[in-house]
Amino acid sequence: MKDEVTRDERIDNLKGMGCSRKRVEDARFTQGKGNYVDDIKLDGMLFGDFVRSPYAHARIKNIDTAAALEVPGVLAVLTAADLEPLGLHWMPTLAGDKQMVLADGKVLFQGQEVAFVVAEDRYAAADGMEAVEVEYEELSVIVDPFEALKSDVVLREDTVDENGKPTDGAHGPRNHPNHIFTWEAGDKDPTEEVIANAEIVAEEEMYYHRTHPCPLETCGCVASMDKVNGKLTLWGTFQAPHAIRTIVSLISGLEEHNIRVISPDIGGGFGNKVGAYPGYVCSVVASIVTGKPVKWIEDRMDNLMTTAFARDYWMKGKISATPEGKITGLHCHVTADHGGFDACADPTKFPAGFMNICTGSYDIPTAYLAVDGVYTNKAPGGVSYRCSFRVTEAVYFIERMIEVLAIKLDMDAAELRRINFIKKEQFPYTAALGWEYDSGDYHTAWDKALKAVDYDGLRAEQAQRVADFKAGKTRKLMGIGLSFFTEIVGAGPVKNCDILGLGMFDSCEIRIHPTGSAIARLGTISQGQGHATTFAQILASEIGLPADSITIEEGDTDTAPYGLGTYGSRSTPVAGAATAMAGRKIRAKAQMIAAYLLEVHDNDVEFDVDRFVVKGAPERFKTMKEVAFAAYNQAIPGIEPGLEAVSYYDPPNMTYPFGAYICVMDIDVDTGVTDIRRFYALDDCGTRINPMIIEGQVHGGLTEALAVALGQEIAYDNMGNVKTGTLMDFFLPTAWEVPNYETDYTVTPSPHHPIGAKGVGESPHVGGVPCFSNAVQDAFRPFGNTHTNMPHDHWRIWKTANGLGLHD
């Protein structure tokens, strides 16, 4: 057969890996045709909403729902008393704790769900909420985790025995009624010995403040119980639809095959939509009680006050080094404020998530980490906000400790990083706290970054600026923020990663249609990451059918294979690998079919872009499209008809993307106003599937990092009142505050991933926060500053300047 198309053209036609293919998702979004959960309407659908506690800690003396039930349009009001006979007034959390679905006897945080009003529409539900009368008896409030560990106030009576002594928790002994767990990693005594005997030791305490993912779409669901067929359908903003199905089955007693969970389009997740919330349970119960579909959608205040927060880590570090700057030991202790219930979304075996990657990108021989989880009167549900299970806290910690050590050594922080990086030839590298880093080339990335920004030139400019400031010629200081991070993503290997006991593999099922198009279904669910575009690209390169001929489908548990969902940058490292592996199964079968059609032995054909070619005879080939048709219309001896495959992929290891970020910032000493003059971001996420989408992820992650570092905080007063319950008080940057970013890359493929890809969506957030923070703190370094806590809003920066005497 004569082939008019060149090989390069055939590659281009596939739009496979490496190509900036435009997104197939965009047509519906740009035309207002997205299908988000609040767009779902069912006949007779009701609306549910919560009566929430105005107090952070109070006993509930009485709930009177009579008046609410008289309100026109109100059909039902659920309280804990209604849920108790069903065993649904408490639910298991993702962290081995349990959580009230509706307040049972007392409330533990402001905004806690007290009653669920079900009405014909939102307005009637709001009227019903107004009419529910709840009598509270206020109790003393604890918002400080250190105070909680000393206080006589027992926040959770269910966690102490009849003598008031703490019972053992899910993660071992507890030493105080308000203590949840102590979790340790590394070698305590050797680390303390190294640090005690070191010539140079830098110490610092830092608070990584409580913040919130705040996706633009809040959480919500629609529950529809079909009593005739015994089937429950649940649509919702679920980052892990299959896990939600299993949870619903476990707590409702409905068999899993009778539950269908659907994640439609999701308006941003960032970790906020991983956990299970009382709204899901109450909607399901309300649908069963009323026999009608029930929708529940949070408003923004509900979202900020009550759904999973992020961070809230009080970190204390010691780092030791030789006078030349070679790091010898690292010690870290964390007091973690988990709020009223321990509902953090971490793998079961890691109650403090992956905080134990806190040795970062550095070859630190000895290290020790201990984390104490604590109950307080704040909202529960710590999520890994745009990061993989607390790696953001870990990277912030080590990147601050490096800066503090550089000050102690009176050394350039870029050089200090360089001399301590894990070297290329040390990979795979086992860190002192246990994880095995798959691959890396940190020195190359760092050198490229420093050169790109003319680092030496910037330092010279900064020195001149300090001189000018001291001479009274300017009131603006200049900060150079440095950050080098290693992420730990792709959770993960079933041997060490699970949520609720479910191993964190992921899956892909592919069906090739006779005419050479295909559908692939995955256990993940996109929240804007462009899965429908990139997974088709992986498959196009693997099986030789154009990406435009491949539909990707996710988020429907009736059709998708079981998978653990999308968070922790796990889609590409885990489901992307499953996709490649399922594609290779298709290719293996297709090769046998092609060999039969070409009348040669299986081993005598080889795959080339989009076809199987007889070795040594390039003019003799069968395209994948031809093979697909043959699979359905020809009887081939020894081969079943059809062309389908499924892969459940259990990754052998996590993946370790890394990056080098540099921020140049001007700070007005008199107003505290910051101006980001330049931001350079180099990311190495291994093999790059769609550069356009990677770049977009980097821009977005950096902007969320900017928000966290420079102003975003969930703040409480001493009475446990949330001070930041709306977007008037909670900082989300607009186009006006955000700079342009310069993106760059190196490529160090993961050696254990089928296509070498590592995941990128969270890297810019993880690496960005310390970079912005370091820029602020670096500006004040010449005046004796070592550390100030985030968020660096204008007021706090002004206070730093004032404290350093720069206003005198």
Place this chain on the structure above:
Amino acid sequence: MSNKMHIKLNVNGKDEEFLAEPRELLIYTLRERLNITGPHIGCETSHCGACTVTIDGKSVKSCTMFAAQADGKEITTIEGIGGPDDLHPLQAAFKEHHGLQCGYCTPGMITRATKLLEENPNPTEEEIRFGMAGNICRCTGYQNIIKSIQAAAAEMSAAKEAAE
């Protein structure tokens, strides 16, 4: 409540007439009553702009306006800006330049941007940043949204010149 008001709107060229309570918010009217689900609810305090529509030629956040306040007015939502066969240049540019990710803010962004380009057909980057500051995006970091608006502005100006 029985004090319903008689309200007439023209939405995307179509006349609508109904009785509504005075407290009914316009976003609710659009989404629940008229099944126009392009505008989204994001914050309910006029900060995020996901609910942006055009009313009598001005960008308005429909989450904090009562339907009664829009009585007699002309409203355009994303559904009235362009469809699959007649994409607005902004809709095409957002796809071309990766100006969206989860898509939740996109209808509000594009609706606002159409007005921005009417008011200022050749905006500078700074003018775009200022003009779009009422619309929040949590995914893109804005850089590609600005690029998309710049590209659409260039294309619309070129088309206008060619027409003249």
